[in-house]
């Protein structure tokens with residue numbers, strides 16, 4: 001199978017726009033100028049094959065959304081490469097990105113925020129089809145729109161409604177329908193069910209899985225909760241403070257998690273059958289400030305097994321078995 005997406009050493013930082021006076025520091029009799037920067041993504045590598053679902057998990061604030069938004073270049077990458085369908089899109093400008101944007105669709109946690117409140121459902125779905133010349137005229141767009149909204153479990157008569165007339169679950173169906181409208185190959189779903197009731201979560205996950213079967217999509221599926229990615233993903237990446245600490249085949253990670261942080265995430269999931277945990281790890285303390293990344297391993301300040309080397313040297317991801325990599329000095 002070919003790689004659809006390859007992300008190489010991707011980094012993303014944000015300047016904190018503080019006051020001019022906050023940026024001036026006086027030290028050793030001299031003034032200097034300091035820029036505070038949030039180091040959100042710190043050299044991430046992964047690839048996603050055609051037809052594959054790659055789950056990206058980690059606590060809130062660890063850099064999942066920033067990774068996703070950098071891949072579709074809502075943010076210019078600070079450094080690193082993004083290769084999509086064999087094309088290096090890292091330096092593509094807006095115009096060069098247009099066909100790529102059509103092919104990579106994003107589904108957000110809060111679809112309401114990205115739906116135009118004054119547009120009816122039918123226009124929300126038809127507009128991108130017409131813009132990207134997926135259809136030749138409005139008549140074709142209309143027929144296709146009806147087909148798509150039925151696929152996501154909405155009804156014909158919903159076509160004339162406005163976003164505020166739908167429930168949260170229905171709005172997420174609209175978000176999915178809108179991405180289907182342009183026939184993408186790759187969907188980035190950024191916590192698509194986190195804001196929904198548990199009963200509705202299952203419905204939305206089922207729709208996403210059914211669509212994958214039908215259209216052979218690949219997904220980057222982002223969640224802060226392992227139980228959500230468990231069923232949906234083929235492979236997994238565990239992220240902490242902008243670093244991938246463990247990645248690989250889902251079955252292998254679920255049956256034998258190796259990184260202490262992954263084990264801690266598993267401990268937090270009450271119903272994990274199959275995970276072979278020698279002991280429960282409860283995390284103490286806070287995630288370090290991404291403005292001042294710790295030296296050494298990003299996790300050492302919270303790791304119950306931290307050794308002196310962990311405070312000195314940053315561990316690289318190493319392959320411990322086929323398609324299972326871990327970044328930890330213990331191994």
Ligand SMILES: Nc1ncnc2c1ncn2[C@@H]1O[C@H](COP(=O)(O)OP(=O)(O)O)[C@@H](O)[C@H]1O
Nearest residue numbers: 014038040059060061062063064065066067290
């Ligand atoms: N536009 C931004 N400007 C400044 N900091 C940001 C911005 N977006 C995200 N961050 C910071 O980057 C880090 C990663 O955020 P994010 O990617 O949203 O995490 P996640 O999606 O895993 O919850 C956080 O510390 C967050 O505060």
Ligand SMILES: [Mg+2]
Nearest residue numbers: 064065066190
């Ligand atoms: Mg996020």
